[in-house]
Amino acid sequence: MAGRHQKVRSVGIEPEYLGFSPDGLVSGDDLTLTVDELEVLRLVDLERLSQAEAAQRMGVARATIASICERARAKTADALVNGRRLVIAGGNVAYASASCADAEPWPAKGEGIMRIAVTYDNGNVFQHFGKTQQFKIYDVEEGKIVSAEVVSSNGAGHGALAGVLAEGGVDTLICGGIGGGAINALNQAGITIYAGGSGDCDALVDAFLAGEVEQVEGATCDCHGHGHGEGHEHGHEGCGCGGHGHDHGEGHEGCGCGCH
Incomplete structure (x- = not known):
């Protein structure tokens, strides 16, 4: 049987x-x-x-x-x-879908608009994609920002955030650290990823639109449980993250994580 x-x-x-x-x-x-x-x-x-x-x-x-x-x-x-x-x-x-009845609605996306989302924390790029509580979204037309707004992640986390971004009409994500599972989910949703970013969100988006931000291949966060954004900068020599500074509470010499 x-x-x-x-x-x-x-x-x-x-x-x-x-x-x-x-x-x-x-x-x-x-x-x-x-x-x-x-x-x-x-x-x-x-x-x-x-x-x-x-x-x-x-x-x-x-x-x-x-x-x-x-x-x-x-x-x-x-x-x-x-x-x-x-x-x-x-x-x-x-x-399970990340959407729920009381989720905060994102603004409608106009025709011909490219929408960029940046992991957001008090004006700066939040360093752990899977735990971000807010995004700042930028609507771009003909290479110029026509609107910008801070929106909620609606309580979703990690790979489920890909669904939130896709439903919100996001074309490009700019973030700090991000793991392999989230990258897979975002790729499946057709969202282009620019990881390893840091500093002021507005300045980073301006740099992106000027063609000054490069893509980082693969996961940029595999330190499993280290805190992000705790106000302790450290160097990135040889880590492959492109030299961006990131806040972090632990040292990662030789860890190859690329996000710190």
């Missing part, structure tokens, strides 16, 4: 980080943590929801959450204790 078809699990955030490696020699084979397993850890262990609440969020039974949680914790413990690489991939999941 054929096995029972696995029910699709609803996931609220598309993973921004797709793998974690030990600081040193990797031991044994890679461990794969599926996206639904990661989501259960996020809801139960990070957001501190009950298993019943997590089950409601993901559209499955509470017993299913308990089983997934036990499996995910065991894999994470194995990776941490035994020095195995943890890969985030797979799972029968569907990403």
Whole structure:
């Protein structure tokens, strides 16, 4: 008799980080943590929801959450204790829409307008795309800014922000650090990314329109959990971020993250 078809699990955030490696020699084979397993850890262990609440969020039974949680914790413990690489991939999941009934509407985009969005924090480029609470959007016509406005991310985070930007008509994103999962989601949405930026948003957009901002290939944030924007500048020699200054609370000598 054929096995029972696995029910699709609803996931609220598309993973921004797709793998974690030990600081040193990797031991044994890679461990794969599926996206639904990661989501259960996020809801139960990070957001501190009950298993019943997590089950409601993901559209499955509470017993299913308990089983997934036990499996995910065991894999994470194995990776941490035994020095195995943890890969985030797979799972029968569907990403929940970031939109909600009480979300703040973004201004309509006119015909022939290019819309640029910049991760925003008090006039400057916010350094962690996945945690930005605001964007400053610039509508550009014939190479000139015709309007600019600060808008909300509507509570979305990480890869789910790609849907917010796409629904808002954004063509180009300018940001500081950004992870591989978010880049994939933005690429799928057809949004061009200029990462590694810093400083005043208005000045950076002016530089972009003047052709003075270069694209950085690949993820520019893989430091997993380091804080951003904490008022501690550090150098970028050899990190590949293009020499932009970024605020950060930790040193990253040799980490190759490119976002700091």
